[in-house]
Amino acid sequence: MLHAVTDSSVSGPVSGQENPPQFRRVLLKISGEALMGDQNYGIDMPMADRIASEVAEAVRAGTEICLVIGGGNIFRGLSGAAKGMDRAAADYMGMLATVMNALAMQTALERIGVQTRVQSAIPMTTVCEPYIRRRAIRHMEKGRVVIFAAGTGNPFFTTDTAAALRAAEMGCDALLKGTQVDGVYSDDPRKNPDAERYDQLDYLDVLTRDLKVMDASAVTLMRENAIPIVVFSIHEKGGLARVLAGQGVCTMIGKPRPAPSAGK
Template sequence: MSAAYRRVLLKISGEALLGNREYGLDGETVERIAKEVRHVHDLGVEICAVIGGGNIFRGVSGAAAGMERASADYMGMLATVINALSLQNALEREGVNTRVQSAIPMSTVCEPYIRRRAIRHMEKKRVVIFAGGTGNPFFTTDTAAALRASEMGCDAILKATKVDGVYSDDPVKVKDAERYDRLSYMEVLSRDLKVMDASAISLARENRIPIVVFSIYTHGAFAEVVQGRGRFTIIGD
């Protein structure tokens, strides 16, 4: 089947890389996600990705523990670089050409973020992984995902989570939580649904980029969603 989107941004939380661990990276999980990305890449879709760093360090948690928020956020941004390099390595073992661009320059290990260069990489069918968040403290990687999707001219943001869509409450804790197939940006904001933070939702709304929420733990789900199939929640106008 043909893809429903030409260019997408995949948002992966750091926690998605944990597997069964309590901390750090699970090699098998990273490898499985890389295979999912390769399947979509083989469909001819141009892919970029933003990865969180919560499996290593969360800036908000550090600030809650008494650390200065800005310093804690910078530490979280460095954690996203570790995750990005890990996914890059797994993708290239799958035969997918990949580039990591960091909003915090560190030329020894990856490219600095340059918008036009990133677009050119995708045009050449390379997967671009954006690390370092927005490069500024006080902004989440959700906001970084919405920002990069806007800058790259993406057709959709694909938010990879542990569940198969958006629910009224945590379905793991609340068994009768309602699942939504479709929501508007304003419904997400007014109901305070914890999909992405408010600034990310607002940025996606302003640039008319739909957000598709699906489970990264379901085998083949990424490819199905890109083709407009499977179980997911779509957030749009």
């Protein structure tokens, strides 16, 4: 059964809607580049506002949502390491970039009445909460959006892996990855017009074909916990709500869990 949103500022009809959400709780992973909009660097607040409106619509429909946002629009650890920087130091800088993005998204969400909490894997209590699993779950049960920042808190792990880890810890029904294209392709469709698009894949298909969806460690973690990965375009207006309702254009990796039964 879907959890009702308790915050009156974002409450809306949960039961009796034409296309109720097929997932009770999800983690949405978006790249830092998604926040750039048409810019070459940094945060484009109109783009952050548009993504926030998509998340708000999903919350009003009754889905509990947590987010992980990458930091590539500000600093990417691998790029810093490639230029001679110590890899661990570069990764920590990348984690700080994700905190900046998380705070920007929190601002965008709260401007439209969605209560939001940022939890960082690297404690910085002046600007956000430390990551505490039970507290994060309680926030979502109360209808708040939780944004997990600073990755796993460890170097050498990407935000894809952090997203998979948090999805498993939160007991999410799916990990949704908002990308630049509308699903998983055999090649980059922006460079290869003949690239094949997949509607359904198994976790092992992704790993054996080396499809560039998420890191192998993230895919493996989702496979071990039987959490499906849903890949869709973050740039399609209303795309998140349609995917949650089972109507959007996307690629499903793994099989969706059975819908929660009434009273469960």
